[in-house]
Amino acid sequence: MAIERRGRERRRTLTPFEEYEEAFRTMWDALEGSLEPLAQVEEYEKMIRVTADLPLVHKQDIKIKVMDDILDIEAKLNRCVTFDRWGTVQRRCEFRLFHKNIHLPTPVTTVGAKATFKKGLLVVDLPKTVTEHEIKVE
């Protein structure tokens, strides 16, 4: 239920506080053992294209979920990645997966959606949910 509600949130401009938070956001989560992949969202007339860079990942280990206007990408790394002697909090960190929740600019449907994975780059094409209604000029 909670996920669904979040999924209906509309994308808006970030408040200064959120911008500040964004600037300090790390691209890893030591507790979950996950790394955030680089990702881009492109909006076209009828679809949204999401790309994500997923190096060290096998195609069969990628899970993609769509909830209205949220795309969730999870991909197991083909080997654990450790960062030794790094930072002050975590002396040694082990990461085993990529995980990212991407807010899309509009709601999308999985009907007709397509995903490809080539050279470690994931490309997901998602048709927009059609909410267009024509208004007749009298």
Add this chain to the structure above:
Amino acid sequence: MIKVKYCIVGAPDVGLVGAISLSYLIQSLKMEQMGYLESDMFDPVIVVHQGVPETPFRIYGKDDLVAFISEIPLEPHSLFPVSRAIVDWAKSKNVELLVSISGVPIQNRLDVEVPQVFSVGTSPAIRDSLKKEDIEPFEEGFMAGLHGLVVRECLKKGVASAVLLAQSHLQYPDPGAAASAINALNRLLGLKVDVKKLLEEEEEIRLKMRELMQQTGRVMAETPKTREQGIPLMYA
């Protein structure tokens, strides 16, 4: 006083091509740090490598080759003093050629097996040598960023300069593009840097450079990078 023949410059920008190329060159050629560049316009950071604090913009040298590399993305306003400092130094050393390495984003990067390298030379002689090495000229367009400003300073101060632009991803680290750029540099300067290891470690590099790419993307958004896709005025 050391004799410097060639200077190479690279900083994080498009696909991190310049940064990846320079860092790989420095490692492969076992170049040694000989100095650094400092400016009040840089971000207030210092890097720590294996317990040793280092400035993020460093200068390396070996024999008659000198490399300038930035480990942090450079804010647009800091590019002016940086390019001036590099070119002034190169001029004072009577450098034969100053080469900047960067990337040029292409949309169908996934379909390109070996990225092509385009070049810009500041004099007919350099353009000739680039042509002789089969490095295609970048015929028409804009160059925004450190390499663009370095060329501008070189033209102003009469320093011979070339830019190597490898086709690359815009916002994903692109070691494959860096390998192409290094191969072109090998031919141009007569170096023998083997890119095998770079290509073998490609995926690992992509994973480890995510954060730098993310920060670089934020800085690039403030540079007139979009102008690079435009067509310049024809009869000015």
